[in-house]
Amino acid sequence: MLQTIRERKGLQVLGLMFPGGVWLIVFFALPLALIFAISFMSRDDLSRPALPLTLANYQQTFDLLYINLFLFSVGLSLLTTLITLLIAFPVALFMARLPKRWRNLMTLLVMIPFWTNFLVRTYALQFLMRANGPINTLLLGLGLIDEPVQLLSTPFAVLVGLVYGELPFMILPLYTSLEKFDWSMIEAAQDLGANALNTLLRVMLPLTAPGILAGSILVFVPSVGSYITVELMGGGKINMIGRVIAQQFGQSSNWPFGSAISLLLMVVVTIAALIYFRIGRGERGAI
Amino acid sequence: MLFTLSDVEVSALAPDLIRNDFAVELRDVVKLYGTMAAVDHVSMSIRHNEFFSLLGPSGCGKTTCLRMIAGFERPTSGQILIDSKIMGLTPPFQRNVNTVFQSYALFPHMTVEQNVAFGLEMKGISRAEIVRRVGEALSLVRLPHLAKRYPKQMSGGQQQRVALARALVNRPKVLLLDEPLGALDLKLRKEMQIELKTLQRDVGITFIYVTHDQEEALTMSDRIAVMSHGKALQIGSPLEIYERPACKFVADFIGETNFLEGRVIAINGEFATLSVATGHTFTGRRVNGLQVGEIATLSVRPEKMQLVEHPVDGAANTYEVTVFSIAYVGSDTRVIINLGDQRLDVWEQNSTSTLNPDDYFFKPGEKAWLTFKPENALVLAQ
Numbered sequence: 321m322l323q324t325i326r327e328r329k330g331l332q333v334l335g336l337m338f339p340g341g342v343w344l345i346v347f348f349a350l351p352l353a354l355i356f357a358i359s360f361m362s363r364d365d366l367s368r369p370a371l372p373l374t375l376a377n378y379q380q381t382f383d384l385l386y387i388n389l390f391l392f393s394v395g396l397s398l399l400t401t402l403i404t405l406l407i408a409f410p411v412a413l414f415m416a417r418l419p420k421r422w423r424n425l426m427t428l429l430v431m432i433p434f435w436t437n438f439l440v441r442t443y444a445l446q447f448l449m450r451a452n453g454p455i456n457t458l459l460l461g462l463g464l465i466d467e468p469v470q471l472l473s474t475p476f477a478v479l480v481g482l483v484y485g486e487l488p489f490m491i492l493p494l495y496t497s498l499e500k501f502d503w504s505m506i507e508a509a510q511d512l513g514a515n516a517l518n519t520l521l522r523v524m525l526p527l528t529a530p531g532i533l534a535g536s537i538l539v540f541v542p543s544v545g546s547y548i549t550v551e552l553m554g555g556g557k558i559n560m561i562g563r564v565i566a567q568q569f570g571q572s573s574n575w576p577f578g579s580a581i582s583l584l585l586m587v588v589v590t591i592a593a594l595i596y597f598r599i600g601r602g603e604r605g606a607i
Numbered sequence: 608m609l610f611t612l613s614d615v616e617v618s619a620l621a622p623d624l625i626r627n628d629f630a631v632e633l634r635d636v637v638k639l640y641g642t643m644a645a646v647d648h649v650s651m652s653i654r655h656n657e658f659f660s661l662l663g664p665s666g667c668g669k670t671t672c673l674r675m676i677a678g679f680e681r682p683t684s685g686q687i688l689i690d691s692k693i694m695g696l697t698p699p700f701q702r703n704v705n706t707v708f709q710s711y712a713l714f715p716h717m718t719v720e721q722n723v724a725f726g727l728e729m730k731g732i733s734r735a736e737i738v739r740r741v742g743e744a745l746s747l748v749r750l751p752h753l754a755k756r757y758p759k760q761m762s763g764g765q766q767q768r769v770a771l772a773r774a775l776v777n778r779p780k781v782l783l784l785d786e787p788l789g790a791l792d793l794k795l796r797k798e799m800q801i802e803l804k805t806l807q808r809d810v811g812i813t814f815i816y817v818t819h820d821q822e823e824a825l826t827m828s829d830r831i832a833v834m835s836h837g838k839a840l841q842i843g844s845p846l847e848i849y850e851r852p853a854c855k856f857v858a859d860f861i862g863e864t865n866f867l868e869g870r871v872i873a874i875n876g877e878f879a880t881l882s883v884a885t886g887h888t889f890t891g892r893r894v895n896g897l898q899v900g901e902i903a904t905l906s907v908r909p910e911k912m913q914l915v916e917h918p919v920d921g922a923a924n925t926y927e928v929t930v931f932s933i934a935y936v937g938s939d940t941r942v943i944i945n946l947g948d949q950r951l952d953v954w955e956q957n958s959t960s961t962l963n964p965d966d967y968f969f970k971p972g973e974k975a976w977l978t979f980k981p982e983n984a985l986v987l988a989q
Binding site: 502504505507508509510511512513514515518522523526527 | 677678679698699700701704705706708710712713714715716725726729730773774777
């Protein structure tokens with residue numbers, strides 16, 4: 321038996337794939353197949369998924385209401401990705417240029433928020449932005465505003481929540497990318513007459529593109545389907561696609577429609593990821 | 608004299624006299640890292656179209672000097688002039704110098720062509736001109752056929768040449784090279800040394816070349832600055848550096864030499880006579896104004912001494928010695944002799960071809976006479 325395995329490469333590969341394969345089948349492929357099946361079903365009297373099969377769920381997603389929700393979700397997530405990138409790049413750059421022993425400390429500081437439950441942190445953010453919360457109190461105290469500003473339950477609040485929650489997922493891949501960065505590239509660029517802007521655009525960004533792309537996917541994908549942040553920061557007034565799905569599986573008890581939206585969301589995310597990877601391949605071709 | 612011209616007037620009448628004196632000048636440059644002086648009051652003037660080497664062991668400050676000229680580091684005090692202009696805070700991208708980095712620092716995401724074109728693009732030169740000059744530069748380093756390759760698809764030697772082309776294409780006033788051959792194997796190194804020297808002569812650009820390899824520096828340089836612990840100990844032609852080292856460090860660092868310590872007992876014009884620990888007296892050229900009674904070191908190179916069977920009567924620096932060991936190394940025979948309890952290296956050139964070992968007439972344990980002329984030895988200050 322062992323002898324056969326040693327001699328046959330194919331068996332070895334199969335053996336190595338077995339644990340991961342089982343995991344993927346049980347926790348990914350089967351649930352996905354289930355969702356796929358339910359998305360084509362109708363509901364019985366007790367709102368349970370039932371036959372006959374129908375395309376009605378998909379037709380319903382093309383309602384203008386849901387198209388707008390999709391566009392809003394994608395737009396806000398793109399904005400989240402852009403803002404996290406703009407904040408994270410200087411932070412990661414700063415971290416990567418620190419002496420080695422300080423770098424590890426900084427990495428730890430970036431990760432410390434993960435030790436606290438995400439829900440608790442979002443509630444804390446909610447508290448900060450309340451009408452009579454610290455931010456409004458401070459602005460009033462400084463005389464910058466005359467009456468409390470409505471911060472919560474706005475797209476802005478959701479954006480703040482998303483940026484806050486996703487920031488570490490942008491910083492860490494960027495940092496990894498910048499830490500490996502060969503700083504003599506910067507000197508070479510300057511030596512050849514490139515000013516700071518040209519050095520950034522022509523040398524730094526292309527060479528750290530893998531980190532930027534990884535971070536962007538890690539931020540965009542959870543953002544577009546986010547639920548808790550929208551629920552808490554949006555105060556029920558802001559709706560995004562993740563929240564709609566949760567509603568369909570919960571209050572509305574419309575599993576078939578929820579499944580259909582879930583699958584469409586997956587398609588959107590997959591398309592986004594493919595675009596990212598295509599850009600990534602172009603940029604990275606040489607590295 | 609009826610009248611004198613001020614510098615300004617001279618420069619107006621004959622600009623070449625004043626302005627183009629030197630390609631690069633370091634004036635009393637100091638670079639401190641914390642309290643450690645990486646460069647310690649260094650002054651040097653590098654002439655136009657000169658192949659100038661900064662030579663010294665690692666940590667001697669040679670790379671720091673180069674980086675200060677490039678503008679990557681700022682001197683703590685002192686001035687750096689490029690083409691007679693004080694650099695001060697001028698950033699690297701505004702200096703008319705280019706660097707060939709030790710690691711080459713080629714841009715991995717650009718092809719050879721794009722790498723070489725980068726500097727010209729930054730200067731906003733027209734596309735057609737860029738294409739022409741990139742082609743020229745790649746021909747110069749004999750790589751036009753690899754223009755579309757990426758750096759990682761090339762050998763170390765080829766990458767090295769791309770780095771050279773990328774710097775030269777900008778036609779800098781001065782090219783700075785930081786141990787550019789350090790990563791190449793010995794054979795390729797030797798080839799590139801000759802290629803670099805030829806290239807430098809052809810393009811007529813000042814090269815400042817950092818190396819720790821003395822043979823490399825001697826082979827290529829017009830002049831060499833020997834550095835140690837942040838100081839420039841001696842600046843001179845390879846000949847001067849080797850034949851007239853200014854101090855013990857230079858004598859020791861460049862080539863091989865024998866040292867004999869002793870006290871100066873007589874001065875005779877440009878010669879000094881030394882009484883050494885073994886009881887013998889030696890005479891050599893006097894360096895740095897030594898006086899009678901001072902402690903000094905005699906430095907004599909192995910190839911400048913001879914072993915003979917019969918000494919010339921009354922010749923200076925001639926003593927009977929015992930042969931300790933001999934080693935045949937092809938071009939010469941390296942003999943170690945005992946002079947009292949002092950061991951000395953003597954290299955005898957194998958100027959005749961023979962297969963009979965007895966023709967290399969001294970054998971370990973035999974007596975022989977050591978002799979060398981006073982003008983072939985130096986008496987250096989401690």
